[in-house]
Amino acid sequence: MLLDISMPVFSGMPIWPGDTPFSTEFTWQLENDCPVNVSRMTLSTHSGTHADAPLHYQSDGCAVDQLSLTPYLGVCRVVHCLDAGTHVSLAQVQNRLQTMNTPLPARLLIRTWHVNPIETWRSDFPGISVELINWLAEQGVCLLGVDSASLDPVASKTLDAHHALAHHGMAVLENLLLDHVPEGDYELIALPLKLLHLDASPVRAILRGL
Ligand SMILES: N[C@@H](CC(=O)c1ccccc1NC=O)C(=O)O
Ligand SMILES: [Zn+2]
Numbered sequence: 001m002l003l004d005i006s007m008p009v010f011s012g013m014p015i016w017p018g019d020t021p022f023s024t025e026f027t028w029q030l031e032n033d034c035p036v037n038v039s040r041m042t043l044s045t046h047s048g049t050h051a052d053a054p055l056h057y058q059s060d061g062c063a064v065d066q067l068s069l070t071p072y073l074g075v076c077r078v079v080h081c082l083d084a085g086t087h088v089s090l091a092q093v094q095n096r097l098q099t100m101n102t103p104l105p106a107r108l109l110i111r112t113w114h115v116n117p118i119e120t121w122r123s124d125f126p127g128i129s130v131e132l133i134n135w136l137a138e139q140g141v142c143l144l145g146v147d148s149a150s151l152d153p154v155a156s157k158t159l160d161a162h163h164a165l166a167h168h169g170m171a172v173l174e175n176l177l178l179d180h181v182p183e184g185d186y187e188l189i190a191l192p193l194k195l196l197h198l199d200a201s202p203v204r205a206i207l208r209g210l
């Protein structure tokens with residue numbers, strides 16, 4: 001059983017305010033003298049479902065091609081934390097985890113949207129509390145995934161959750177699509193591209209039944 005948890009990538013897709021719109025054009029098009037279609041894309045490194053590298057928010061941070069791939073592959077847990085308010089709290093996640101009676105795996109994906117807005121940008125997503133990130137690090141979690149556009153609220157200039165995550169050496173996935181995913185444990189596969197020296201990379205994220 002495979003579940004695709006990737007956002008669709010298309011011209012007109014929602015983007016972070018001020019970031020590069022996704023666009024494409026044909027470089028070559030199939031016709032009499034031309035045997036192929038080939039396109040070019042213009043896009044932000046944070047388009048759709050993606051992995052941030054520490055270079056996104058630290059000038060001396062590691063780039064996306066330097067990241068260990070280990071966190072992006074392996075057993076993960078999906079929890080639903082809907083109606084979170086400004087931040088998803090430690091108590092809210094612990095509440096959900098209490099309903100499951102196996103040890104927390106090394107990866108956690110948090111669903112926050114009732115219905116993820118695939119067609120339109122929305123700024124009213126919750127951040128992830130630093131207290132929660134510190135506790136997840138203590139539990140041995142190496143990757144945190146969210147279905148919102150960022151770990152921090154849209155207006156944050158301090159990016160507290162991003163920095164807390166980097167402090168613990170944890171990996172992050174953003175803009176997951178978890179609308180149709182029941183709470184539980186799965187195998188996660190979501191590898192970043194080998195984009196040298198860049199700050200983030202789109203991923204194709206999937207879950208496989210255990
Ligand atoms: N933190 C968000 C994105 C982000 O902060 C951002 C993305 C594109 C252009 C500007 C951004 N932040 C500016 O303060 C992310 O990691 O995808
Ligand atoms: Zn990002």
Ligand SMILES: [Zn+2]
Binds near residue numbers: 052151174
């Ligand atoms: Zn981010």
